[in-house]
Every structure is written in C-alpha cells, then in structure tokens.
Amino acid sequence: MARATPYDRDQTLDAAMSLFWDKGYHATSLKDLEGALSMKPGSIYAAFQSKQNLYLLALEKYFTASRASFRKQAARAATPLQGLANNLRAYPQLSADDAARQACMLTKTMVDTRSTDTIISQQSRKYMGEMRAEIAAVFEAAVACGELPSDANPERLARRYQANLTALRLELHQGTDQAELLNLAEDMAREVEALRQ
Numbered sequence: 001m002a003r004a005t006p007y008d009r010d011q012t013l014d015a016a017m018s019l020f021w022d023k024g025y026h027a028t029s030l031k032d033l034e035g036a037l038s039m040k041p042g043s044i045y046a047a048f049q050s051k052q053n054l055y056l057l058a059l060e061k062y063f064t065a066s067r068a069s070f071r072k073q074a075a076r077a078a079t080p081l082q083g084l085a086n087n088l089r090a091y092p093q094l095s096a097d098d099a100a101r102q103a104c105m106l107t108k109t110m111v112d113t114r115s116t117d118t119i120i121s122q123q124s125r126k127y128m129g130e131m132r133a134e135i136a137a138v139f140e141a142a143v144a145c146g147e148l149p150s151d152a153n154p155e156r157l158a159r160r161y162q163a164n165l166t167a168l169r170l171e172l173h174q175g176t177d178q179a180e181l182l183n184l185a186e187d188m189a190r191e192v193e194a195l196r197q
Contacts, residue, residue: 012037012047017058021105024112025055025120056123062105063127070134080142081196084135084161085189091168092181103173106131107166132158142195149197157195164188 019036020028030041030051037044048054070087077083094101109124132155139154139161168188171181 009047012039013058013061016054017061017105018099020055020058021062021099021102021108024108025051026112026116052117052120055120059105059109059120059123059127063130066104066106067131067134070131074138079147080138080145081147081192084138085192088165088168088185088189088192091165091172092178092185094172100169101172103169104166107169128162132162135161147196152195161192164191 015036016033019032023032028051030044033039033044033051033054034041039047044054048057073087073090074080074083077086091100106124106128110121110128113121113124136154136158139148139152139157142148143150143152143154165188168181168185171184176184
C-alpha cells in the first residue's frame with residue numbers, strides 16, 4: 001500500500017492562512033480545508049487538533065509575516081517618519097494578485113469572530129495591539145532623533161496611523177480605482193510627513 005505523502009507544515013499553514021484570510025473562519029468548511037491543504041479530515045485533525053487551532057496558527061503566521069514586513073519597510077527608510085509614509089504609499093503599488101490587496105486578516109477576524117469565538121477574537125485583538133506597539137516604536141524613534149517634538153504622543157499617533165492603514169486596506173479590498181487609491185495613500189503619507197518639526 002502506498003504511503004501518504006508527508007505534509008510540509010509551513011506550506012500547509014500558508015495554504016490555510018490564504019484560505020481563512022479569503023473566506024473567514026466560519027465560512028471555511030472542512031471540505032474547503034481538505035481541498036486547500038490536500039489532506040483528509042483525519043490528517044488535518046491529527047496535525048492541528050481542531051479547526052480553531054489551525055486558524056490560530058494561521059493567524060499567528062499572518063501576524064508574524066506582517067510584523068516582519070513592517071519592520072523591514074521601516075528599517076530601510078532614511079528616517080522613521082519616512083518609513084511610515086513609505087509604508088502607506090506601498091499598498092496601492094502591490095500587484096493585482098498580491099493577497100495584501102485585501103483587508104487585513106486581523107481586522108477581518110475581529111469582525112468575523114467577535115461574538116462567536118472569544119478565543120480567536122481575543123487573539124486577533126492582541127495581535128492588533130502588538131502591531132500598534134510596533135508603529136508606536138517607530139514614532140518613538142522619530143521623537144528620539146528629533147524628527148518629532150519631545151511632547152509628541154507616540155501611542156496616539158500610532159492609533160491614528162493604524163486606523164488610516166486599516167481604511168486604506170479596506171479601499172484596496174473593495175477594488176477602489178487605482179488612481180483614487182494612489183491619491184488616498186499619498187494624502188495619508190503626507191499627513192505623516194507633515195508631523196516633522
């Protein structure tokens with residue numbers, strides 16, 4: 001009897017993340033998972049214990065990748081505020097098939113599970129808070145290097161920035177006209193640059 005091909009955990013989580021990000025937790029069926037992961041139900045449960053746990057692992061993978069991408073964007077900019085502005089300008093430039101042209105998976109998860117799965121919902125809120133802390137750290141660096149005044153409030157600025165980024169990604173998700181997206185991202189980026197003292 002032929003043995004089943006061993007699964008690659010990282011690739012499997014990538015596939016699960018893509019499916020969950022697209023369809024959401026509740027709308028993703030076991031049949032959907034079977035097809036996307038090329039695994040039988042028994043193998044899925046043996047590897048990941050439950051659909052909920054698989055979702056949490058996929059969400060963690062999404063968060064980790066998003067944080068790494070943000071850090072990379074910030075690190076290659078000439079100044080902290082420039083890094084934040086460049087990050088906003090980058091979204092409309094994504095290729096049409098880039099998954100990041102849809103709403104943030106963390107945002108979608110909070111909406112999808114807020115009243116139906118407190119464990120998943122709380123984890124998505126935790127990750128959103130951690131991303132806001134990453135943004136605040138860049139604003140703090142801008143204060144430290146004199147790009148922002150010493151009385152600037154990095155937490156408040158980070159919350160506003162995160163709200164703008166969420167709104168921008170919702171526009172991408174809706175398929176807003178490219179010229180409008182570019183203008184919106186540019187306006188948001190200039191708001192950040194205008195904070196310089």
